[in-house]
Amino acid sequence: MAMAAGPRKRIIPLLVFIFVSVSCLFLFTFPSSNPKPQILKQFQQIPSPNYNPGQNFTFIIKVLTFNRLSSLSRCLESLAKAHYDVGDTVHLHVFIDHFVLDSRNASAELEKKLNLSRKILEFVDGFDWAYGEKLVHYRTSNAGLQAQWLEAWWPGSDHEFAFVVEDDLEVSPLYYRFLKAVITNYYYNASNFSPSVYGASLQRPRFVPGKHGNKMLLENVPRVFLYQLVGTWGQLLFPKQWKEFRLWYDTHKTKGIKPTLEGMVTTGWYKKLGEKIWTPWFIKFIHSRGYFNIYTNFAHETALSISHRDAGVNYGKTAGPDSSLLDETSVDSHFLELYPLRNLKRYDFCFKEVFPDRIARSSNDLESVLQSVQNDSSVVLVSLYRVPESIVRNMLCHFERLNIRNYILLGPASSFLLDLARRGHPVIDASQFSDVAQLAKSVNFQDSSLELMKEILVGVYATRKGLELGYNIWLVDGNTLPVATDALLDSFGNKNEFYIGKISRLLFVRSSSSTLKVLPEDFAYNVIILVDTLRKESVPEDRIVFSVVAKLLENQNIKFGNLDEMQLGLDVGIARGNQTLPTKNKFMFWPSQTESDAIPKQLANLHLWAVDGDSSCTGVICHQS
Structure with missing residues (x-):
């Protein structure tokens, strides 16, 4: 009996393998009752990025929201409809900021704000997320946009990645496949890795922060390129560089050093809005380190994420999206082909090629x-x-x-x-x-x-x-x-x-x-x-x-x-x-x-010293090419 148990153990997995193979053959032999366009079929045939199970990275979506229930609903629905590879775990963390507690507000106004907060909590609590852990962080006081971003994430390891989205964003169903390819090719592939690349932005490139910089003419810019500017409309952050920034920020904030850069539009934002925004801090850090962000350049002003630019901290009134979402009908079989890092074009804050x-x-x-x-x-x-x-x-x-x-x-x-x-x-x-x-x-x-x-x-x-x-x-x-x-x-x-x-x-x-x-x-x-x-x-x-x-x-x-x-x-x-x-x-x-x-x-x-405490230039000077 003991001798017969060995062959039996080997036969059972073989039978399971045959059963699964036959099932898969049956499924792929008969057409779907809802056939999709041929170009979508080509996309589905694109193999997922070569993924080494030893690189068991953690992918966390960080959604930042405040008082925009309809915006949040649209954002979460688009995230839930995205294509996630079988077996991948994607966590969802929702950070809900509290309204400002002001005793001067009338009781009716306070009750209105409380009701809105409760509706947002009820919606998030009832929102079904099937791809991983859903975590809700409801603040007890108003943190503001800067703290929402900076306190949303401290990487648990060098293999944890955060995709940060504000609530008025909407993502393409293809966004995750692309970001997974970015992580695999530019973070885990040693031949393509560079510590000077801090993440990837999915928004359409449109803004040059350096005053008098080059116009962003993208006709001759490849589909994937490097640009120093951080993107707030769907930004993937790499863990090592984010930790480095947070420690840098803590040091500078503690010492009262301001994130000002002469010649940058963002310095004007900071002088007007102060600590309500966080991007001038990150831009100053990137300038001192000489780091770059991965950007995409798709045809017809399409992007993997768009902002509806709803009324809030950044916009006094709703401006609407400035681009269109990329969908399955817009891509071909080369969508996930990413060129070697050394071949990617690089652009600075003036959009001058580096x-x-x-x-x-x-x-x-x-x-x-x-x-x-x-x-x-x-x-x-x-x-x-x-x-x-x-x-x-x-x-x-x-x-x-x-x-x-x-x-x-x-x-x-x-x-x-x-x-x-x-x-x-x-x-x-x-x-x-x-x-x-x-x-x-x-x-x-x-x-x-x-x-x-x-x-x-x-x-x-x-x-x-x-x-x-x-x-x-x-x-x-x-x-x-x-x-x-x-x-x-x-x-x-x-x-x-x-x-x-x-x-x-x-x-x-x-x-x-x-x-x-x-x-x-x-x-x-x-x-x-x-x-x-x-x-x-x-x-x-x-x-x-x-x-x-x-x-x-x-x-x-x-x-x-x-x-x-x-x-x-x-x-x-x-x-x-x-x-x-x-x-x-x-x-x-x-x-x-x-x-x-x-x-x-x-x-x-003699007014000839132009270096700051970070050993970088005190300003960004743009000269049009």
Whole structure:
């Protein structure tokens, strides 16, 4: 008997499998009595996203409501009619805010508000949710829209996701399938994951918060793209980034730091509505971190969620939806195909395209990066060696203000350099630049001299490469700050092809056949010899590269303009206390040996410090492309 039990246990599951298979065959063989359009049949044949059971994430819908029963009813009904995959658990949490307790209200008014609250509670209590847990949170006092959002969720784990909807929203039946695909492809797929992506908005993109930003023309924007702006009309939030924001918010709110950003429309909202709204806080956080949100761009102004813009905190009177819901008849078999994250276009608060991860580590990389930033036939190379991070960030804020885009940052390998590249700044990794790394190592220098040699060789190499491609080149030390819009233009005429400022640490080279002769392809060994000579002469490290080029010119009897004599730059120490700078001073500079705490104070006195406590720009400056 004991031996027969084993085969019997194996036969029973087999019989169950055969029964289920036959049942499924029977169901799919006979047509439905209510046939659906062919395009819907194609959608139903789309396989659900590949889901690893080990990624057992929790999906929670957070519905925020106050006193709009008809809006809430429409919202919950649309959520209940959505397509949820068999076996998936979707929880529903409804947060009902209380009306304001005001003793000045007449008893009839209070009774009216109480009756409305009771009707909302009765409706929610009786609402059937078949896909998971239904939780109702009824507040005892009025929290307001900001607290409704911020207190609705603290992730229980890094595998818990919140989809937040306000009560005047309506979602497409397809919304969950899309969000599940987003989570699977952009959160759990290691090749597509990025900590700088904080979620996904289902609303139709329509708003550019940066003043004077580009118009949102979406004809050439792909179906899925990245945009910095948070969406309040159906926003999926990733847990790690939301926790990071909540802790950031708590710190700033406690210290009395306001979420203001110059140049942003949302700052005007905050000044008018104050703590009634939460989005200026999140926008300030996103700006400081350089994070992005996933957006969709469907044809005919359709979206996976719409707001009916009913009267409330955001709208004095009902405005109605600005788009239409996407339904089954509007999609095809490619609906859930999501491109790799690296291929998605990215846009900032000005709706200007951001190009991340432009890193040059070889001559091939360098050529591509040079061509990507070229503007008016000139390129600005900025050395970040011996420059504090805060000074670099301040310089980049001024680049944005002055609309200087044709720059490349040259520095040693570091997490800071990689972060700059992630945020869209083109960089040259001098430490790992393959074309000169082996050459620098072949010379018997100490470690400190090796980094200096790489810095100088890569700087000169990049200058020559730019000249080969026909670009005029500026080489600028990171401790030199342009303060005028025309600071980095070619305004010298044709008298000389080289202009050098050893003290101000500036170099300008005009592209021509003769300038390339000064820097022949085998220039490297000549540079190494000159560097060794200049070090023995105790030339400061931050001036060596400019002195090297000057020596190369002198050795060939080539005349060059002296930028120090032209007084394009002004030492910060001399300018201290001056409120108005001479118009001829287009740069501020200071020795790299200056104490790092002194420069921000001196620049702040000159109104040239544009970095806040989060090490980000104090404002967003938009220039139309």
